Amino acid sequence: MRTLLLTAAIGAATAFAAPALVLAQGTPQTVQLVKVDVVKVSTGYRASKVLGSAVVNEPGDTVGKIDEIIVGPDGKAPFVVLSVGGFLGVGDKLVALPYEQMRTDGKKIVLPGATKDSLKALPEFKYSS
Numbered sequence: 001m002r003t004l005l006l007t008a009a010i011g012a013a014t015a016f017a018a019p020a021l022v023l024a025q026g027t028p029q030t031v032q033l034v035k036v037d038v039v040k041v042s043t044g045y046r047a048s049k050v051l052g053s054a055v056v057n058e059p060g061d062t063v064g065k066i067d068e069i070i071v072g073p074d075g076k077a078p079f080v081v082l083s084v085g086g087f088l089g090v091g092d093k094l095v096a097l098p099y100e101q102m103r104t105d106g107k108k109i110v111l112p113g114a115t116k117d118s119l120k121a122l123p124e125f126k127y128s129s
Contacts, residue, residue: 045104047069050066050069050109051066051067051068051069052065052066053065053066053109054109055082055102055109055110055111055114056108056109056110056111057110057111057112057113057114057115058110058112058113060108061115061116063082063084063111063114063115063116063119064082064083064084064095064111064114064116064119065082065083065084066080066081066082066083066109067081067082067083067094068080068081069081069099070096077098077099077100078098078099079096079097079098079099080096080097080098080099080102081094081095081096081125082094082095082096082097082111082119084116084119084120085116085119085120093120093124094124094125094126095119095120095122095123095124095125096125097111097122
């Protein structure tokens with residue numbers, strides 16, 4: 001009896017799985033996998049924790065706040081969108097900078113050479129959608 005039930009279950013599973021196999025067939029795809037140093041990656045900064053963080057210059061003056069991190073169209077170079085100026089989110093301006101211009105100093109995110117005025121002078125960034 002168990003053999004009959006097991007055979008019926010395998011047959012049913014095969015019958016239901018067959019259409020999925022047919023749908024999955026087509027042009028073969030290849031994926032290039034790269035090993036990463038997971039210990040090194042784990043010491044990085046999570047985007048979810050960086051968003052909303054204050055950005056300071058070398059003297060420690062707050063010059064903006066991280067509004068978003070955007071991966072470039074080439075998939076390689078991330079950009080950071082900073083909210084600058086304004087007060088409590090009112091009257092602020094968004095500007096985009098390459099993430100590589102920033103550095104971290106402990107828990108601080110530093111944009112060397114930045115001032116509020118120099119960031120306000122940059123072209124305004126607007127989200128496309």
